[in-house]
Amino acid sequence: MASTLAVPILRQADILIVTLQGDLGDAEWAKLTDDLLDRVAERRTRFAVLDLSVVDVLDSFACRTIVGLTNMVALRGPTMIVAGIRPSVAFAMVQLGATLPGVATALDLDHALSVMTHG
Amino acid sequence: MVSTTQSVAAATALAAIPENQFRLFWTAYEKSYDDISVQATQELLALPEFAAFANMLTEEESAVRREETRLMLRQAVDTGSWEAYAEDLIAQGEVYGEMGLSFASWFKAVSPIRVVILPHLVTAYRDSTDDLFGAVLGMDAFFDVVMATIGTAYLLKKEATIKVQQDAIRELSTPVLPLREGMLILPVVGVVDSHRAHQLTQGLLEAIRRDRATVAVVDITGVPSVDSKVANHFIQTVEAAKLMGTTVILTGLSPAIAKAVVTLGVDLTKLNTVGDLRGGVEEAERLLGYRVSQIEV
Numbered sequence: 001m002a003s004t005l006a007v008p009i010l011r012q013a014d015i016l017i018v019t020l021q022g023d024l025g026d027a028e029w030a031k032l033t034d035d036l037l038d039r040v041a042e043r044r045t046r047f048a049v050l051d052l053s054v055v056d057v058l059d060s061f062a063c064r065t066i067v068g069l070t071n072m073v074a075l076r077g078p079t080m081i082v083a084g085i086r087p088s089v090a091f092a093m094v095q096l097g098a099t100l101p102g103v104a105t106a107l108d109l110d111h112a113l114s115v116m117t118h119g
Numbered sequence: 120m121v122s123t124t125q126s127v128a129a130a131t132a133l134a135a136i137p138e139n140q141f142r143l144f145w146t147a148y149e150k151s152y153d154d155i156s157v158q159a160t161q162e163l164l165a166l167p168e169f170a171a172f173a174n175m176l177t178e179e180e181s182a183v184r185r186e187e188t189r190l191m192l193r194q195a196v197d198t199g200s201w202e203a204y205a206e207d208l209i210a211q212g213e214v215y216g217e218m219g220l221s222f223a224s225w226f227k228a229v230s231p232i233r234v235v236i237l238p239h240l241v242t243a244y245r246d247s248t249d250d251l252f253g254a255v256l257g258m259d260a261f262f263d264v265v266m267a268t269i270g271t272a273y274l275l276k277k278e279a280t281i282k283v284q285q286d287a288i289r290e291l292s293t294p295v296l297p298l299r300e301g302m303l304i305l306p307v308v309g310v311v312d313s314h315r316a317h318q319l320t321q322g323l324l325e326a327i328r329r330d331r332a333t334v335a336v337v338d339i340t341g342v343p344s345v346d347s348k349v350a351n352h353f354i355q356t357v358e359a360a361k362l363m364g365t366t367v368i369l370t371g372l373s374p375a376i377a378k379a380v381v382t383l384g385v386d387l388t389k390l391n392t393v394g395d396l397r398g399g400v401e402e403a404e405r406l407l408g409y410r411v412s413q414i415e416v
Contacts, residue, residue, distance in 0.1 A: 085362045087359075095355065105363065
């Protein structure tokens with residue numbers, strides 16, 4: 001049941017917050033990548049947070065995409081933080097060997113924001 | 120207590136012993152039943168592992184038990200129905216299993232009787248080697264089934280006991296303790312198999328979510344050894360916690376485990392370790408931005 005609306009990207013000062021509302025299909029990931037890479041350039045952006053707290057499943061394709069997205073975003077400046085991975089999702093990911101090497105993570109949006117403001 | 124398929128199988132095997140051979144054996148056996156039983160029991164109690172049972176039954180109780188068994192056998196022989204006797208054998212086996220007897224011990228427990236009976240057979244059939252031969256075959260056939268029946272029941276009971284103990288060890292759950300705001304401690308004690316490692320991981324991830332922890336100190340001082348499978352489980356635990364934004368500090372690795380981890384070629388970059396729990400907690404406090412100082416008292 002993929003959403004046909006674009007994934008919302010909100011700005012808070014020099015932080016971009018991307019909240020995934022559910023599982024994404026290939027096309028939606030591609031659109032999100034394009035949108036995010038555009039948005040990081042419109043103003044000085046230090047961080048981009050990918051909020052996965054509503055996501056039930058992260059397959060290996062999604063994981064590879066997130067790692068790729070992190071690196072692409074980093075090339076344009078900002079550091080990406082992935083927040084809100086649920087216990088069941090984290091467990092399934094490590095069992096599949098699909099982790100997020102080199103990607104900063106946070107327990108939830110709140111923690112991510114606190115890390116970003118305090119360092 | 121009664122395993123129907125087992126008792127039926129045993130009863131069938133007993134009934135299948137060649138009629139004439141069994142008759143020859145049984146006639147001589149029954150004639151001297153009491154003497155044979157008493158002697159066999161004495162031989163048993165002379166063995167060191169059974170000396171403790173010497174005073175379990177009084178003379179009277181022993182005599183009663185002997186008579187019960189003799190009547191059971193008599194009934195089986197007369198009616199051709201061996202179910203009741205088979206069930207008694209199974210019960211015996213289960214007792215040996217529950218006692219935790221070694222295989223060698225239970226074997227010694229049920230073997231003396233043939234040696235005790237043999238002279239009686241020789242006396243009874245001294246005039247006919249054919250009859251003696253038949254009687255010996257009948258005895259062997261009979262006690263082969265008896266021993267197989269008792270042995271199987273013993274083994275099943277022993278395996279069941281081991282399983283109960285294993286389950287009890289599994290039930291020892293690892294508590295996840297919040298020590299400071301944002302810090303969890305997991306003291307792991309005992310053998311960690313895949314199942315426990317799985318439980319541990321789930322417990323930790325749930326606690327991270329619930330207590331909003333960013334550091335977890337997992338202490339394995341109480342874990343005797345680790346194989347490659349379990350080592351990988353611990354790494355998975357560390358990685359899963361990392362996905363949730365939590366750092367895991369592993370403490371208390373024994374020399375044996377330290378050697379094993381390196382020898383197994385475990386990816387050490389994935390592990391954050393500190394020697395002992397105290398050091399681990401101090402490191403965790405540092406990561407959380409605590410500074411502990413002693414106040415002049």
